[in-house]
Amino acid sequence: MKQRLWLMLFLLVALVPSAPAAEVNVYSARIEDLIKPLLDRFSEETGIDVNLVTGNADALLQRLQLEGRNTPADVLITTDVGRLHLAEARDLLQPVSSDILNETIPAQYRDPDNHWYGLSLRSRVVVYSKERVDPEELSTYEALADSKWADRLCVRSSSNVYNQSLVASLIAHNGEQATQEWANGLVENFARKPQGGDRDQIKAVAAGQCDIALVNTYYLAGMLGSNQEAEVNAAMAVGVFWPNQPGSGSDRGAHMNISGAGVTKAANNKAEAIKLLEFMLSDEAQRWYADKNFEYPVKPGVEANAILRQWGDFKADELALEKLGEYNAEAVRIMDRAGWK
Amino acid sequence: MATSSLSVDNPLNRRLWPAVNGWTLVQVGLALLLALPLMTVVASWLWPRPETWQHLADTVLADYILNSLGLVMGVSIGVLLLGPVPAWLVTMYRFPASRQLEWALLLPLAMPAYIIAYTYTGLLDVGGPVQSFIRDSLGYSYGDYWFPPIRSLGGAIVMLSLVLYPYVYLLTRTAFIEQSVCVLEVARTLGLSPARRFLRVALPLARPAIIAGLSLVLMETLADYGTVQYFGVSVFTTGIFRTWFGLADGLAAAQLATLLLVFIVVLIGLEQHSRRAARYHHTSNRYAAIVAQRLYGWRAAVAFTVCAVPVVFGFLLPAGLLLNWAIDSWPRIDQAGFLRLMGHSLGLAVFTAVLAVALALFFAYGRRLYDNIGTRLSVRFVGLGYAIPGTVIAVGALLPFAWFDNALDTWLRAQFGISSGLLLSGSLFTLVFAYLVRFLAVSTNTIEAGLAKIRPSMDEAARSMGLQRWAVLRRVHMPMLRGTLLTALLLVFVDVLKELPATLLLRPFNFNTLAVRTYELANDERLYEAACSALAIVAVGIIPVIILSRIISQSRPGHDGEA
Numbered sequence: 075m076k077q078r079l080w081l082m083l084f085l086l087v088a089l090v091p092s093a094p095a096a097e098v099n100v101y102s103a104r105i106e107d108l109i110k111p112l113l114d115r116f117s118e119e120t121g122i123d124v125n126l127v128t129g130n131a132d133a134l135l136q137r138l139q140l141e142g143r144n145t146p147a148d149v150l151i152t153t154d155v156g157r158l159h160l161a162e163a164r165d166l167l168q169p170v171s172s173d174i175l176n177e178t179i180p181a182q183y184r185d186p187d188n189h190w191y192g193l194s195l196r197s198r199v200v201v202y203s204k205e206r207v208d209p210e211e212l213s214t215y216e217a218l219a220d221s222k223w224a225d226r227l228c229v230r231s232s233s234n235v236y237n238q239s240l241v242a243s244l245i246a247h248n249g250e251q252a253t254q255e256w257a258n259g260l261v262e263n264f265a266r267k268p269q270g271g272d273r274d275q276i277k278a279v280a281a282g283q284c285d286i287a288l289v290n291t292y293y294l295a296g297m298l299g300s301n302q303e304a305e306v307n308a309a310m311a312v313g314v315f316w317p318n319q320p321g322s323g324s325d326r327g328a329h330m331n332i333s334g335a336g337v338t339k340a341a342n343n344k345a346e347a348i349k350l351l352e353f354m355l356s357d358e359a360q361r362w363y364a365d366k367n368f369e370y371p372v373k374p375g376v377e378a379n380a381i382l383r384q385w386g387d388f389k390a391d392e393l394a395l396e397k398l399g400e401y402n403a404e405a406v407r408i409m410d411r412a413g414w415k
Numbered sequence: 416m417a418t419s420s421l422s423v424d425n426p427l428n429r430r431l432w433p434a435v436n437g438w439t440l441v442q443v444g445l446a447l448l449l450a451l452p453l454m455t456v457v458a459s460w461l462w463p464r465p466e467t468w469q470h471l472a473d474t475v476l477a478d479y480i481l482n483s484l485g486l487v488m489g490v491s492i493g494v495l496l497l498g499p500v501p502a503w504l505v506t507m508y509r510f511p512a513s514r515q516l517e518w519a520l521l522l523p524l525a526m527p528a529y530i531i532a533y534t535y536t537g538l539l540d541v542g543g544p545v546q547s548f549i550r551d552s553l554g555y556s557y558g559d560y561w562f563p564p565i566r567s568l569g570g571a572i573v574m575l576s577l578v579l580y581p582y583v584y585l586l587t588r589t590a591f592i593e594q595s596v597c598v599l600e601v602a603r604t605l606g607l608s609p610a611r612r613f614l615r616v617a618l619p620l621a622r623p624a625i626i627a628g629l630s631l632v633l634m635e636t637l638a639d640y641g642t643v644q645y646f647g648v649s650v651f652t653t654g655i656f657r658t659w660f661g662l663a664d665g666l667a668a669a670q671l672a673t674l675l676l677v678f679i680v681v682l683i684g685l686e687q688h689s690r691r692a693a694r695y696h697h698t699s700n701r702y703a704a705i706v707a708q709r710l711y712g713w714r715a716a717v718a719f720t721v722c723a724v725p726v727v728f729g730f731l732l733p734a735g736l737l738l739n740w741a742i743d744s745w746p747r748i749d750q751a752g753f754l755r756l757m758g759h760s761l762g763l764a765v766f767t768a769v770l771a772v773a774l775a776l777f778f779a780y781g782r783r784l785y786d787n788i789g790t791r792l793s794v795r796f797v798g799l800g801y802a803i804p805g806t807v808i809a810v811g812a813l814l815p816f817a818w819f820d821n822a823l824d825t826w827l828r829a830q831f832g833i834s835s836g837l838l839l840s841g842s843l844f845t846l847v848f849a850y851l852v853r854f855l856a857v858s859t860n861t862i863e864a865g866l867a868k869i870r871p872s873m874d875e876a877a878r879s880m881g882l883q884r885w886a887v888l889r890r891v892h893m894p895m896l897r898g899t900l901l902t903a904l905l906l907v908f909v910d911v912l913k914e915l916p917a918t919l920l921l922r923p924f925n926f927n928t929l930a931v932r933t934y935e936l937a938n939d940e941r942l943y944e945a946a947c948s949a950l951a952i953v954a955v956g957i958i959p960v961i962i963l964s965r966i967i968s969q970s971r972p973g974h975d976g977e978a
Contacts, residue, residue, distance in 0.1 A: 087946035088615040099924060107944075128935065128955065129668060133920045136810055140817040144824055144837045146924070160663065231647050233657050242906035268649030269566040270536070273940040275543030281550075282557030303945065352451055406661035410474040415649055 085378075097123040098346040101138060102151040103131035104333060108367050109151065116363075117351045122346050124317050131157040132234075138166050148341040150349055154235050154332045156242070157390065158190040159399020167336035170344070174352045178373050182392050183332055192332035193354050194369035197390065198240050199328060201294060201312040202286045203279050212286070212315045212323040215244065215329065219259030227263040227282035230273040230408035231376075236272075236290055236331065241409060242401035243329050247392055250404065251293075257412035273297060280308035287312075290331075295368030295381045316388040327389035331398070332372065439789045442781040445774070446793030452811025452852050453624070453676070453799055459669035467658065467667035467750055479654040479671075483637065484632055487678075488648055490636045491629060493576025497623060497729075498583030501722040503613050506591040509707045511714040516722040518964030522730030524581040525956025527930070529641025529912040530949045532574045533914050533937050534733040536645070539565040563617040566646040574646075576634050577729040577898075582635075583628035584725075585902075586864075589967055590624035591617060593868070604843040628858055630686050633855065634802035640870055640916065640936075651675055652804045672807045683795060734953055740946035757951060760928040765842075768852045768858075768908040772900055774782075774851065775858035779866050780888055782811040783874070799961060801856035804850070805916030811923065812849045816840040853917065854910050858903040865899030868891065898966050912956055929955070 104110050106128045127134070131152045135185040138145055138161070150167065151156050161167050162185065169188040175179035176188070183192035200212055230237065244253045266307060275287035275293060285385070297309035319322045335354065339346045355357055360371040363380050371378060460791060471479075504510075505517045516797070523531075539562075541543055545564055564570065592616060602616045618625075640652040651671060658822055659668030708720055779798060782790040817840040824835045839845055870894060877887045891898070915930045929948045936945035 105939055106932070107939075108933065116901070127922065127924050128927075128931075129919045130806075133806060133809075133916075136665070137813060137920060139814050139841060141819065141837060142821050144821055144834075146841055148838065150439070231644075233644070233653065233661060235660075236660060258632075267565075267567075269649055269936075270540070270645070271940045274536075274540065274542070277540070281541040283541045296940075304542070304544070304547075403662050403664075404755065405473075407470055410470065413474075415478075415647055 078227055078246055093103040096121065096343070096346055098148050098343045099124060099146045100145040100149045100350070100395055101129070101134045101156065101338075102126060102128045103127070103134055103153050104151050104230060105285045105351035108396060111340070111366075112354070112359055112362055114222045114352075114406075115149050116350060119262055120349060122349065135164070135166070135251070139164055139324045141340075143340045145340045146342075147149050147338050148343045149335055151333070151335040154239060154398075155190075155192070155332050155334060156235055156399045156402045157241055158185070158334050158394045160402075162187075162189040162331075162396075163399070166339055168339045168341065168344075169350050170337050170351075172348050174355065178355045180372070180374065182332075182379055182394060183330075183372050185336075185396065186394075190334050190370045191351060191355075192334045192395070193351075194333045194360075194363045194367070195372050195390075196333075196369050197291050197316070197328045197330050197388070198236055198288060199291055200278060200315040201276055201289055202315055203282075204313050206282075207285050208311075209313060209315050212317070214318045214324045215240070216248070216256060216324065217288070218288075219256045219263065221259070221262070222374065223286065224262040225263065226267050226285040227260070228265055228287040229260075229268055229279045230271060230275060231268040231413040232406065237288070237409070237414075238402050238405045239331050239398045240329050242398045243391065243393055245374040245401040245404055245408070246397040247316060247326060247394055250408070252404075254408050254411065255413060257408050260378075261412045261414050276312055277308045280311035286398055289372070291382065291385075292368040292378035298381050299368065299379075299391060309410070318391070321385060325389065327391040328394075332395060333369065360399070378385075420435055420940055422954060425436045436785060437783050438781050439759050441786060442778060442793050443789045446778070446796045449797050449848075449852055449855065450799075451815050452808050452849070453796075453803070454813040455814050455939045456669045456672050456803070456807060462666050463887070464664060464667040464670065467662060467664045469669075470638070470662075471658065471667070472669075475649060475654060475657075478649045479651050482568060482648055483585045483650040483921060484644070486571060487633055488651075489568070489572030490575045490579065490632060493572055494580040494583045494629065494632050497576060497580035497725045498628065499587045499618065499621070499851075501725065502584050502588035502591055503617060504718045504722055506588055507707060508710050508718055510540075510710040512719060512773055513707075513722070516719075516726065516766060517968065519730070520584050520722060520962050521581050522532075522726060523578045523959060524909055524960050525953045526577050526578050526730060526733060527641070527902050527933075527952060528575055528639055528951075529645065529728070529913075529915070529937070530933065531578050531733050532645050533572075533942055533949075534736045535570075536565055536879070537942050538732075539563075550934035558930075561662075568646075568648050571646045571648050573874075575605065575639060577637060579632040579635055580725060580729070582631045583615075583625060584604040585967070586624040586628035587621050587781050589902075590621035592967065611682065614792075624864070626686050627850070628726050628965070631801070631857065631860065633680060633682055633873050637678055637802040638804050640806070643906060655804060657808065669807070675802055675804075681797055682802075683798070689876050705725060734950070736766055737946045737950045737953070740906055740943045741950045743963065744943045745947055748944060753947065753951070756927055756929050756932055757955065759926060759956065760930065760952070763847070763850075763918075763928065764908045764911040767847050767854070767911045768904045770847065771851055771855055771858040771907040772862070772904045775855060775862045775886075775903060776900070779858055780892070782863075783866055794863065797852075798859055800852040801854065803853070805853060805914060805918075806920060808853050809849050809917040809920040810853065812917075814838055816848075842923055846918065846923075849921055850911050850914065850918040853914070854907050857906045858911060861903040861906065862899055863894070865902075869895055898969070901966050902963060904913045905963045908959050908975045909956045 088137060100113065106126065113126060116122065117124055127327065134150065135157060138147055138150060150161055171188065175191050176407040179191055183195065184190065196309045202209060202212060232238065241253060241257065244256060272289040272293040275289055276297060278284050279287050294309055294314065297305045300306055316328045318326050333353055337344060340346050355373055357376055360376040363369050364371050364376065368379050368382060370382065501520055537543055541557065549560060549896050576751055598616060598620065602612045607615060638652065643650050644653050651674065655668045655671045658671055659665050778794050782794050820837045820840050821840065827833050827835050835843050873891060875889055877891045882890065913930060915934050919929055919931055929952045932948040933952065
């Protein structure tokens, strides 16, 4: 009896390689350069092939929706929580149960119903000219609408989702009315018409076109870690200020966003998909993210990159991230009304 | 089929409501299929979105309209300044480097608009080397000096003009080459000065070509997203995406996109009108060789400068900058993967170009054979996609195909218990289809213009000698159209090579192109890394551009090698 069992086990093992290779299909809003190496590593480790399409998050979402239950996609990866929320709201993701995911990721960085999970963190902070601004003058996001910053602030277009998320967080904390007034004041303070990306705002501060700017942490770190002298010099000219810290008048913490992922509702390879998400939370993967794209690891205990560590610890806003998705459209309307181009 | 054997483009014989014939039916059917994405977009009006429209009207709509109009007018002026005069100079005169400039003037065609925008921004923005140099060497700080802001409506106009003027140059030059010298000789004997011969005779004769080129330019301008988005200029395309993604209102976004269609219908109307006013068949069969006049001294210097400026700013400077960045980043990029990207880009571009030319020939010839409302409308219809942003076309194509796939799958499952999955929508089929919807205007316009120059009496002569319709096309028209067909082929090729948004949305798994790669890195604000693939697009695009130029110089009727 026992021998037969061994024989069966042996046969099973022998048969496995001839079965079709396990695979998982990924729609990723994270660009190929920042995800492919990690996926290759996953394939090496598990033998599961990963097929990848990258693209604009909204467009991928639309594709997922139109393809319906026959979509080949098993996993959706985005670089902001708003789109994950939208995917959930459109019933494109399914809840998964994984102890590894639930135990590793702090509660505010994952969906309460397990539809999506944060994979890495970033904050939207104020950078200031070390030459012309005393960081003592800065305090909160709210205070950026103060007229003392008139013609001194640079920020990119309101079409950018990171700005939309930031404004959504202000709606969640302060309400629509107050946020509209804030946005009106902020627009008054613009040193120039919103344009370019976050790195461009940093360069504009360094060049003297404005004194402060709103940017995501990893853009500044990316410039500091660049091998272009001009980029490093511009980044060195600015300092990082963490808004809304204890003692600033509002101590809810700096605005946070995630890159994250969820398993699609129509997934044919659910087990492999969950395995992929769990791999993304391994120490190795978290460290790779941290060093390659200068994001904060979502997994407690994994150290951030040295460039980020030099900015010190900070208090993070603990607002439930799905709020950012809920208030996104309202945020756009508020910015339209304020004349934030 | 025996119904309309004599209905070649002859006004007396034109039938508006045709007796049904196979060609017309197939043509109308194909046109309807290709119109699917646009019909999907137009159908969005079935679900009115008054709240979103109210919000747009209260806040940003006026901006979208004014900026779009400003962009269209600015680019029109830009390309009319840059295109026709050099075309005239290199055709009629010889001056230093005029032979080289003849093809070099086409080079900016290979440069995607968003890439030229990235390079000039890198160069001219506040933090860029030029302004840094001004500050460092003069001891100025920001605000002490005036510098034109590159990221502005004006900047967008300049960028788009620099890469789009070749359409006008190309078509105008072809027209100049094909104009009968006799007309110009007559003008000369009547004592018209060179400037007047250009303004009063050659230019008016070339008007259809100029307007055809201009309408291509304006459609590209209206569909552009990369440049305006990067420069923070609010126009229709940026508004469509903002409404779609930011306000999460896809229907209102599609409705905005239909307003672009209105622009285009007006454009096409204008073009048709300008053609209708006069007939531009070549009136004389005497094609003496153009004897280019040699210029000396300051005249040569002026001619050289006028022709060199577009090449320098539209190509040499940005390409040089890209090369500089590419050399810097080459060791850091995945070089093996790079060849695969090139293969994908080339394969898609060649395949689509061949298909687009075949279809355009079918459509244009169908209209020549059977000039009825069906063929006429179908030719107009397939051209509409050119001014619609690629993403909108892509979703418009995905929607019906995905619906079809899912419906088929459901039916098969219910009847036979098997699943077909996504047949069309997950494959390159949908992508090539979207390219065709977007770029058929280019091949159709080119081939229609080429066919129009062949006199109907040719067809009649061929038919009277017993040739069947297909044989007329193959043995009479195709040889005469060789230059036109290749021009259409190469224009579509270059367009597909540069295409980004539809590729991004519709490509299958593990399939990237040079344009996608460039966009991903540039959008992540890593211009140096983006430079290698950007340069590869330009390099791959240059080869056909040079071929194109050679064909055109040889395309003069009577030139050896031509039938």
